[in-house]
Amino acid sequence: MILWTRLYQLYASPVASHSCAAVILLGGGLVRIHHSPFTIHRKMSKYDHIREEAFEANLQLPKLGLVLFTFGNASAVDRDLGLFAIKPSGVPYEKLSPKKMVIVDYDANAVDGKLRPSSDTKTHALLYKHWERIGGIAHTHSTYATAWAQSQRDIPIFGTTHADHIAYDVPCAACMDDEMIKGDYEHQTGFQIINCLKERKLSYEEVEMILVANHAPFTWGDTAAKAVYNSAVLENIAQMAFLTEQINCCSPRMKDSLIRKHFERKHGPDSYYGQENKSD
Numbered sequence: 014m015i016l017w018t019r020l021y022q023l024y025a026s027p028v029a030s031h032s033c034a035a036v037i038l039l040g041g042g043l044v045r046i047h048h049s050p051f052t053i054h055r056k057m058s059k060y061d062h063i064r065e066e067a068f069e070a071n072l073q074l075p076k077l078g079l080v081l082f083t084f085g086n087a088s089a090v091d092r093d094l095g096l097f098a099i100k101p102s103g104v105p106y107e108k109l110s111p112k113k114m115v116i117v118d119y120d121a122n123a124v125d126g127k128l129r130p131s132s133d134t135k136t137h138a139l140l141y142k143h144w145e146r147i148g149g150i151a152h153t154h155s156t157y158a159t160a161w162a163q164s165q166r167d168i169p170i171f172g173t174t175h176a177d178h179i180a181y182d183v184p185c186a187a188c189m190d191d192e193m194i195k196g197d198y199e200h201q202t203g204f205q206i207i208n209c210l211k212e213r214k215l216s217y218e219e220v221e222m223i224l225v226a227n228h229a230p231f232t233w234g235d236t237a238a239k240a241v242y243n244s245a246v247l248e249n250i251a252q253m254a255f256l257t258e259q260i261n262c263c264s265p266r267m268k269d270s271l272i273r274k275h276f277e278r279k280h281g282p283d284s285y286y287g288q289e290n291k292s293d
């Protein structure tokens with residue numbers, strides 16, 4: 014009887030997936046196994062893929078040394094659903110799981126999930142709403158990038174590491190005025206980011222990173238993983254730029270011909286960086 018009960022638990026478990034047999038529990042506790050064409054699957058949700066993507070992206074943030082404790086967050090969007098998955102607020106990274114990711118719409122309303130979404134959700138929502146071709150966003154308080162943000166300075170383009178990823182100085186969006194701070198702060202942070210790129214005539218597809226003055230960096234990309242990658246690149250660029258100014262406070266900005274050369278060999282129409290068949 015114990016064996017049959019165990020078998021029933023195994024086959025009827027919501028996490029089991031079997032294609033060859035089904036188990037029927039009969040009156041009096043009898044269990045019979047029938048071969049069956051039916052498949053018992055784990056209950057799938059239409060949000061699983063973005064929950065998984067957001068979870069993996071969030072896990073990378075502490076692994077890459079970009080966040081401490083509960084700082085920072087990453088999200089992944091599904092454009093067909095018009096929804097994104099984001100880290101829950103105040104939950105340590107080691108306690109995260111895909112199912113804890115909160116599903117949110119572009120107006121920052123939580124539509125699925127048991128926990129409250131990140132306090133930066135409104136910033137993510139506004140960026141997804143305005144920039145239709147981004148697939149993921151990351152926000153960290155990584156040390157060097159945040160130090161530049163606190164200094165309210167753009168990160169000058171000093172070298173080819175920088176130019177391989179972005180052909181401009183990393184912009185630092187201005188500090189918000191008092192009305193914006195007192196109002197819907199996280200929403201206004203999103204506007205500050207969008208307006209900064211607009212004023213400087215920069216495309217969000219060419220510039221996938223920004224500093225917000227006195228706060229920290231935000232990055233994005235076509236996937237959540239790319240957004241996290243950009244956060245790590247930005248931290249590296251920020252550290253190198255800091256050291257460059259320490260060695261020579263008058264270090265010149267890199268010249269335009271070299272900037273274009275490096276950016277375009279990686280991203281331009283005639284790019285030749287990497288392998289032709291990336292699946293190999």
Ligand SMILES: [Zn+2]
Binds near residue numbers: 133153
């Ligand atoms: Zn922050």
